[in-house]
Amino acid sequence: MADGTDQKSSNQMWGGRFASGPSAIMEEINASIGFDKKLYAQDIRGSMAHAAMLASKGIISPEDKDKITEGLNTILSEIESGSFEFSRKLEDIHMNIEARLATLIGPAAGRLHTARSRNDQVALDFRLWVKEELQKTEGMLTALIAAFLDRAEENADTVMPGFTHLQTAQPVTFGHHCMAYVEMFGRDRARVRHAIEHMDESPIGAAALAGTGYPIDRHMTAKALGFREPTRNSIDTVSDRDFALEFLSIASICATHLSRLAEEIVIWSTPQFGFIRLSDAFSTGSSIMPQKKNPDAAELVRAKTGRINGSLIALLTVMKGLPLAYSKDMQEDKEQVFDAAESLELAIAAMTGMIRDLEVRKDRMRAAAGSGYSTATDLADWLVREAGLPFRDAHHVTGNAVALAEKKGCDLADLSLEELQAIHPGINKGVFDVLSVEASVASRTSFGGTAPSEVKKQIAWWRGRN
Secondary structure, three states: OOOOOOOOOOOOOOOOOOOOOOOHHHHHHHOOHHHHHHHHHHHHHHHHHHHHHHHHOOOOOHHHHHHHHHHHHHHHHHHHHOOOOOOHHHOOHHHHHHHHHHHHHHHHHHHOOOOOOHHHHHHHHHHHHHHHHHHHHHHHHHHHHHHHHHHHHHOOOOEEEEEEOOEEEEEEEHHHHHHHHHHHHHHHHHHHHHHHHHOOEEOOOOOOOOOOOOOOOHHHHHHHOOOOEEOOOHHHHHHOOHHHHHHHHHHHHHHHHHHHHHHHHHHHOOOOOOOEEOOHHHOEOOOOOOOOOEOHHHHHHHHHHHHHHHHHHHHHHHHOOOOOOOOHHHHHHHHHHHHHHHHHHHHHHHHHHHHHHOEEOHHHHHHHHOHHHOOHHHHHHHHHHHHOOOHHHHHHHHHHHHHHHHHHOOOHHHOOHHHHHHHOOOOOHHHHHOOOHHHHHHHOOOOOOOOHHHHHHHHHHHHOOO
């Protein structure tokens, strides 16, 4: 999208400065209509609000405003029906719409661009698009959080192994594990909401970079377009793409969370783990191995993170060396955001479907929960609490008990009282009350802990949020 406001009847937009039109190469590198036509609805909406404001201030006549509005509505219908013909020679969505408007209503179309530039026009269109995309993302994240809350409630007391270093650490509940993702995606949603609030300012009226001498009412157009207020500095307004960078930053963090979840789904669905079964809707088979059920949807969600992260780095790189105010480099902002938005939408939708449809294999989770001496910490805590040992001593005693169980090829709960007392005489039969995985998870009642009672409290708290 180019700087400047002059238009020639030849539609080349170069005015008297250039004797001939751009070469084919220049046309190829300069045109953005191939991707910025996605902004048609925002461009028309902004133009209608601008025309209404111009008429209210007496800058254009009510008759011209009515013609402009009618023409823009016609163009909107043409684009949405697929009958509108986009032209690369007209460079961008703004000039494609303006040229068509001139054909439809004549000279009144030329008055629409009074008191604005393509610089503030594209800033408005793009900001409106990103704001709408953020609102859509907020809704999708809310649906994903709801899916996790449902699974957490169903599995508040479903015991599974908790991991560190992907090694069995302590027993937890699957409900508690689901709630970890509720927290993660809840933070993503909070970032989305903050970004919407942060960018809720209207750029239109900043013009090319210095504002305008026409007696416009920027507060009127801001209100008409659903913004809180107009931006406060015309130079920054046409220079700013922070809102796009914030969107991509949020998308990258959210994609990272989705990728971590996808990795766990891939692992859990293997025969070696067998914690879950994915529905056929989110799996594929093998062309040669009939027994295979591949978690392709999860793998593709995991891969989308690379595209989204790449979009963020690309736009950061575009913006890092630009002087104020507008530079044509900024035309390279939209494809990155459009691609990242499409990838993120698809990834969230796929993950929401997978979480809603997956089958939880409670028997496999329970069997694995006690593996790897996962209640060893419970034994150490019991020695501190009941036998009065310092924790470091209790840690050493517990290590000896684990070594014995490992030597015998049994779990800690299968060691006899005599064997445990030979390791430390302060151990009594009460120790067996904490060596089962059910007792272990039930004891973790600290705020935010894995005890089913605490998980249910956190589910209730999240259900109370909007």
